[in-house]
Amino acid sequence: MKDLMRIKSLLSAEIESLLNQQVKKEAHSSAIYLSMASWCDRNGFDGSADFFFKQSNEEREHQLKIYKYILDMGGTAISPDINNIKIEFGTFREVFEDALDQEIAITQSFKNIVARCHKEQDYVTLEFLNWFLREQREEEYVARRALELFEVIGENGTGYWDIDKNIGNIKYSAE
């Protein structure tokens, strides 16, 4: 008896479902960063607004990368609906605290999919996910460093102004 399931798709139902959930999480990240960009812009933090616009675009690219992978492997990619995006933030600092929380949640989520791939011996998807694991290293570093600026620069006097000017300069080099 032919293995029609395997002929149709490289992905198991479980991994396909986890990847679709990840598509939704990346879309959600993209929407949250867009919301953060709006808040920063409204409150005079132009540098941070730019930073979050860029982050939002990156998340959108992550979403599409997974979306296309699901389709390329013969799966069904599901376009997610995103709602309940936070519009207001209490403080400038809170925006960055949320950003780091967001990235940590994404890293955890990838770890979960990777664990499943190991269990199913899906080495093809595992190799695909390596790019994202590397990306999360950078994402967490940048988010953590941004929050650190609140400590090293300080929030008093022209602190916010300086922080906002420096957010865009944060760079990560793995080497």
Added chain:
Amino acid sequence: MLGRDRFDTTELIEVFVTAKGSIYQSDVENCLYLTFSGKTSRLSFQSLNDLKKIIDKVDLGHMCTLIEHADIEIILLKDNCFVLSGIEIIYLKEILQGAFTMFRLNHIITDCLDRLVIS
């Protein structure tokens, strides 16, 4: 039960059969034959998978509370249309669940055989 005038039953492999219906696979045509409530539908694996996803999502509790179009669910699938009552959905769900369990089992076996190193 299977309409012999429509396809050659000898080439069909039983996937899952209940008292209410059946799913057979054709390795020649790379497709599946679903026989249920008096009709046989020829479906690709993708379509059968889509059908399962739709059936799994049907809210039976909600269906029972409907007064006007009581107890009827219409499912449109690429080349097929299914009009099902609540009880039929339960029966079809059982057939699909059984079939997909067999597909998974077949995949595990095929995968093991593919990996056998013959020295």
